[in-house]
Amino acid sequence: MPSAGFYAIEGHRIRFGRDGEWYSDGERIANRRIALLFSRCVCRGPNDDYLLQMGDERAPLEVEDTPFVVRQIDGDAERGFTLSLNDDTREALDPASLRSGRDNVLYCRVKGGEYEARLLRPAHYALAQWVRAEPDGGFVLRVGGRRHPIAPR
Template structure:
């Protein structure tokens, strides 16, 4: 399995050019090409806060979580599985597979670029393929970032407030921000 590049814990120490380089270097297993028979339940769960559990106990080793996250796939029926060339196991996901815990913004208007760090350490640059969607929730809007192949990251409330403030400062109507040439709406 390819080794993943683990970025520094703080995006503010990187330029967006450095972030783009890290994203470009990201190598993930080709899980979309693997179609083994379903083998059962993994006994794993991803909680709403992004904590991974195995048989009721949190997985405390970040490297293990990163490894499992690279073989995570969302099926056409919306379920989630861990998949290798020889087995496919169901994993319960309470909300989203990832959590966007930090954001970096450079530029403004159509020239802006946004990047997000996920709870797994992965970095996602927002663009036309990695958009933002806002869902209605009982506790207010729930923002999500498309990560890959139907997998999403719930954007934490503080990061969403940063996005909203940037959008208010720019005064776009409808509310939203540009990133890498794509307009990302921030309204439900």
Template sequence: MDAAMPESRPPIELRGLSLAHLQKLAAERRLPPVEQWTPERCGHSAMRIARDGTWYHEGSPIGRPAMARLFATVLRREKDGRHVLVTPVEKLDIDVDSTAFRAIEMRSEGEREGRRIAFLLDTGDLVMLDKDHPLAILQEEYGLSPRVAVRHGLEAELARPVYYELAEIALAEGNQPPGVWSNGTFFPLEAGE
């Protein structure tokens, strides 16, 4: 890993931008085509993503956010549930304690069925809450885990303040069951079966 590697994917900032502009910025970000790469499994990366989103290599935190963002671009989840870092020539397992990403900020525009919601991830990426990126509430041993689908089988767990923002919207709008609309789809804020 080259410590002098330049930041090639600066994070998207939510502040001051409309959701339409944010969606355009997100669409312009080109990610490697990891879904097309099918190398043989080569072993383990000696890396782990902790539940709080911290990336570790050989037990030590990766101190450069740009490096973690770079690794996140070649991350995917296999059908068997394993997380892997994949390039055209190798596929390495990576341990993930909960989800690969965290949704750390939220932006909402509109009301009820006309509402649109975007989440900023800890990697600086943006996910629009919609039918292709649904919200799920899972019951985990540590409590409820609200998650949004990101890409390639990967999910982002919503930070508690972000989940509380969604809950405030659901309560204010009086949706039954409690939940929120985004991009024409309704997402209940209760644990699935």
């Protein structure tokens, strides 16, 4: 008897978009519970690729930019910041991991530094109020009295 799992998506192209949405064969997956399930099943494959894994079953995953996104940021420069990720987990921002990419998109490391996450616009704007420009043209985030330069990605 076959096990339940990825047979339903076998042959379909599953992609996680830079917008934080899930897609199957180019169509957005509108079911939030399926999207959340997929977000919780992301893992790194043996060739540094990405997979969806449920139990012993795996399916290839296309990642447009990063395998996780930051939907919201709470906190302040004194206490630090808490990230809300697309898999419904919350974790502390490691300010030393912040990077600035193309078009000033912000990125940080999540899941113990194992994965990179893209800050979606609401999270980006929430954090931007604490970011300061440096005389050399760079940017810095001060958290808990410590200075954290935002390096290029």
